[in-house]
Amino acid sequence: MIAEPVLMAQTPFDIARYRKDGFCLARRLVDAEALGHLQNEADRLWSLVEGGASIPGLQWRDHVTEGRVPDRIDPVDEVSAVFAQTARLPALREAAQTIAGGEVFVLKDKIIFKHPGTTGYGLHQDFPYWDGLGLKADEVFTATIALDPMNAENGALACYPGCHRELLPASNDNPLDTDPEALRGRDAELVAMASGDVLFFHALTPHFSGPNRAQMPRRVYHITYATLAVDPVEARARYRAMQPVVHQVHAKGYTGSRPIGTA
Ligand SMILES: O=C(O)CCC(=O)C(=O)O
Structure with a gap:
């Protein structure tokens, strides 16, 4: 068993901000x-990756100079009891329930x-990636736990505030990503995070992240929660079935620091 993260009373997340802007940050939610x-x-899993182990869910991504490199494990709760327990810890679930x-x-x-x-990761809303799961956009959102500090240099997420109420037009390059023209004139907010901070964001919040130009890894744990509007077993099985397509589309790396076409 792993330790229960502390939901600190003095650092509640700003639920009003989540409703208004489509995201909010809970500082040091994970102790x-x-x-x-x-x-x-994460270190243990990475040493398995480096050792060439065959890990279900391991996915690859463009590197700025070296072709394709291992980038993520999706889902990770099926290969790691530690991550599985964390995603289901009451403190995190309670925070997720407050959002939902x-x-x-x-x-x-x-x-x-x-x-x-x-x-x-290029500019996108998550929802198109989950179309076909039988969920509405308001019924699904993500909690992003920073395992390392995240900043402009190492590829932190940047989110567009107040743009989570509609599905935006798709980009010409990638049908699951967002056309940057749809957000022309709006500014994204870089979400700088300390380790242990948790970012909650809506399935329609447009976001992107740059490459890691720092010397250390930038590790992050994304947990996507959904309401019980659908049957959990069925929804997870459907996600599994569509994963190959999602991974194929999501493999293309983004190297810019802001999406083309924005102000
Ligand atoms: O962790 C990142 O750099 C961005 C990931 C992301 O945008 C996503 O998985 O939807």
């Missing part, structure tokens, strides 16, 4: 002990290692 377990487990306004379940999770030189 040092629980964070240490996640970091150690009711019961939630873990739809999917993933760890992204983003080692130095690994490219980022």
